[in-house]
Amino acid sequence: MTATAQAAARATELREALDQHNYRYYVLDEPSIPDAEYDRLFRELQAIEAAHPQLVTADSPTQRVGGAPLSAFAEVRHEVPMLSLGNAFDEQSMRDFDRRVREGLDLPAGDLFGGGAEIDYCCEPKLDGLAVSILYEQGQLVRAAxxxxxxxxxxxxxxxxxxxxxxLKLRGKDWPDVLEVRGEVFISKAGFAALNERQREAGGKTFANPRNAAAGSLRQLDSTITASRPLEFCCYGIGRVDGALPETQTAVLEQLREWGLTISRELKLATGVDACLAYYEDIGNRRADLDYEIDGVVFKVNALAQQRELGFRAREPRWAIAHKFPALEEVTELLDVEFQVGRTGAVTPVARLKPVQVAGVTVSNATLHNMDEVARLGVMIGDHVIIRRAGDVIPQVMQVVPERRPADARPVVIPETCPVCGSAVERTQLVKRGKGGQSVSEGSVYRCVGRLTCQAQLKQSIIHFVSRRALDIDGLGEKIVEQLVDTGLVSSPADLFSLTYEQVIDLEGFAELSTKNLLSAIQDSKRPTLARFIYALGIPDAGEETAKLLARALGSLARISRALPEVLVYLPDVGLEVAHEIHSFFADDHNQTVISQLLDRGLELQEEGNVAAEFAASVSFAEFIARLNIPHVAKTGAERLANAFGSLSALIAADWLELKQVERFTDKAQQSLLAYFRDDEQREQALAIEAQLRDFGMHWDSPKAEVADDQPLTGQTWVLTGTLETFSRDVAKEHLESLGAKVAGSVSAKTHCLVAGPGAGSKLTKAEQLGVTVWDEAKLLDMLREQGIQP
Structure with a gap:
């Protein structure tokens, strides 16, 4: 076989493998290989096609990068018109639609003795995107419009x-000679957030909502821009077909899925209008939890023969209807902008609105996020603005209606002093660190510098400190915390543990029993786990999972409180900015005082111990060198230095002649390394990091520890959904984590088990589709008892 023939055979093999992986990832949601392995196969195919351009095919996965910009879009005439759907906005409209369908099919009507004939309907969410038509001939994509x-x-x-x-090419075989599929191009919620973040970082314009982002991305004359956007396609029907297909809507969609097209995972067959209304209610309840935006549910008569019999009227089919959800967006007037102060001192603009109904709820306030967002929107007080509300998400201002701006509109101005305590308000600075040193730029957040002298920050800090996931002090709600702060009884979290019976009983709403209960709850909270205590402190940007990681990895408050940022970044998922926030928090004199007072007043931290076995001797010398961010010394160079010198002291003492002996270590890298260690501050910092790694037992010369792998659920990912009756999901999560499990928030093919209580929704559906094991609460309780945990 010639080299070209071998390349052609390998290219065919790679295309088939990549198509199969794409099908499993996008259509079945069952990825079979890691992303890195997919990328490796993709790069191999790219290399073969670059070396042998004659082997490139139109349906190759490499041909998705876009082409030369167009001057304009050509017109396409649809052989089968793409009609719009009629709308239903309430239950009666749906019942009227069902009645018209049954009358149009001349089916028996209901009477006092029965409900009459019932229609089978295909049900699926109505995606909020852009409708497109894709034409396949002989299984090859030839046109989209x-x-x-x-x-x-x-x-x-x-x-x-x-x-x-x-x-680009349909899977399988026996497709119609001509097959036109129709569906929606959309951007998921996660994809939309990531896209806007990239736009902000690049200084570009952000998008108002996923639908606008999808439409704008799809109508780019430069297709390379489209290729960079996180667009997805979901098929919901067919147009022109030259060939045979099944005779029901759901069977057609399932067949399209077999051919490699993505269809809705929420697709369902419902018999009768009552089942349709139940589907609508279920999807509505789960709407905020879906991965994508929807604006209603589409119901279609399932039998294609019945669809043909019902036909069309004007511009819409008689056999389908869109049952729309209440509007998520409305226009109203921005009356004023006020500024709220949060737990970390962030001064946040809040829009005060002329009350308006949005998605069935009266909205009078909406978030503006920060002053950068105010500037991006170009919003002024007095403007008419579009408000959006999705599920239980806080309403937000999406955009301004510029043509309705009044002549007396006023700009939004950040206050120079805190509206609560009068302290100065300063803009945060962002410090970016890398091999070239560090650069400072303005952040998007303004902060009150008053800290706990600011009552707003003090109240929010204490509310967080006593919250359920922190110290969990029952009976200390927001109103009581506000009383304690306003009366001067509490000026830091430590003061909670000095409260007396006489002080509490004098508070509004307290009697003898409630006073004793509160004081008892405070006493009962004095033995928190280290993780809960760290979380309760409210370190900026360090949430519950970070607190658990710090406690598990470093094992003691003493180590956590003095850990250098450059040491903290050796822990998984701790970036340098978060590491600096943690270090700065514990370096602060006021925070040190409060922590000392808490310990002096009887707090006894539980589950303290040594550095976790998995982190003992976990830092290699090569990794240490690489993380010093010495210019021109990358990972490979660091490995060669580590092999050549073996210790930091030897590396610091090395001269240019010794560095010359290091294989493939460039002159530029040598000069950079020598200059780095000639700098007293940098040299001492490197020595300090090494000393702490040695002190913590993480140093490359430290004794290795045996990693216990005897926890029964180690390596397993569990998911909890629905309502648990014996205990909360938080408690269930703690029990599972104590047995070594990772508890995730979403179901995937890697999920070991889903525990589903009453009210389980989309997570249960997805688990059943993926074949994930599903337990009820009783089975979970049995397992916990077998492991010695008494719920």
Whole structure:
């Protein structure tokens, strides 16, 4: 076999493998290889095609990068019009639709003795994206178009080819000679957040909502821009078909799924209008938890023969309807902007609005996030603005209606002093650290510098300190904390443990029993775990999971409180900025005083011990050198230095001649290394980091510890959903983690077990689709008791 023939065979093999992995990832949601392995196969195919351009095929996974910019979109006339759907906004409209369907099919109506014939309906969420048509001939993608006016759309073939879950060639066989599929192009919530973050970092314009982002991305004349956007496609129907397909809507969609097209995971068959209304209510309840935006539910008569019999009227089919959710967006007037002060001192603008109904709830306040967002929106007091509310998410101002701006509109100005305590308000600074040193830029957050002398910060800090996931002091709600602060009884979390019976009983709403209960709850909280205590301190940017990691990894408050940022970053998922926040918190004199007072007043931290066995001697000398961020000394160079010198002292003492002996260590790297250690401050810092690694037992010369792997759930990922009756999900999570499990918030193919209580929704559905083991609460309780845990 010639070299070219071998390359062709390998290219075919790689394309088939990549197509299979794409199908498992996007359609089945069952990834079979890590992303890194997929990338390796993809790069290998790219290399073969670059060396042998004649082997490139139109359906190759490498052909999704976009092409040369277009001057304009060509027109496409739809052979089968892409019609809009009629809308239902309430239950009666749905019942009227069902009645019209049954009458149109001349089916028996209900009477006093029965409900009459019932129709099977195909049910799926109505995605909030952009409708497109994709045409396949002989299984190959040949054209894609927007809906346009329903009769004529725009040719967006080049752009649609860049969408990762759109097959360039259909899987399997026996497809119709011509198959036009129709569906929605959209951007998931996570993809939208990531896209806007990238736009902000690049100084570009952010998008108001996922639908606008999807539409704007799909209509780019430069398809390389489209290729960089996180677009997805979900198929919901067909247009022109030259060939045979199943005779029901759901069976057609399942067949399209077999051919590699993504369909809704919420697809369901419902018999009768009552089942449709139940589906609508269920999806509505789970709407905020879905990975994508929806604005309603689409119901279609399932039998295609019945669809043909019902036909069309005007611009919409008689056999389908969109049952819309209440509007998530409304226009109202921005009356004023006030500034709230949070636990960390962040001064946040809040919009005061003329009350308006949004998604069935009266909204009078909305978040503006920060002053950068105010500037991006260009919002002024007096403007008419679009407000958006999704599920239980805090309403937010999405955009301004500029044509309705009044002549007396006023700019939004950040106060120079704190609206609560009068202390100065300062803009935060962002410090970016790298091999070239550090750079300082302005952050998006303004902070009151008054700290705990500011009552707003003090109140929020104490509310956090006593919260359920922190010290969990029952009976200390927000109103009581406010009383304690306002009366001067509490000026720091430590003061809670000095409260007396006489002080508490004089508070509004307290009697003898409630006073004793509160004081008893405070006493009962004096033995928190180290993780809970760290979380309760309220370290900026360090949440509950970070607190658990610090406690598990470093083992004691003493180590955590003096850990250098450069040591903290050796812990998984701790970046340098968070590490500096942790270090700065414990270096602060006031925080040190409060922690000392808490310990002096009887707090006894539980579960303290040694550095976790997995972190003992976990830092290699090569990794240490690489993390010093010496310019021109990368990972490979660090490994060569580590092999050549073996210790930091030897490396510091090395001269240029010794460095010359290091294999493939460039002159530029040598000069940079020598200059680094000639700097007294940098040299002493490196020695200090090494000394702490040695002190903590993490140093490369430290004794290794045996990592116990005898916890029964080690390596397993569990998910909790629904309502548990014996204990809360938080308590269940703690029990599972104590047995070595990782408790995640979402279901994937890697999930070991889902525990589902009453009210379980989309997570249970996804687990069943993926074949994940599902337990009820009783089975979980049995397992915990077998492990010696008495719930």
């Amino acid at each position: 927007t809906r346009g006016d329903g009769s004529t759309g725009e040719d967006i073939t080049t752009n649609v080819r860049t969408i990762r879950n759109v097959p």
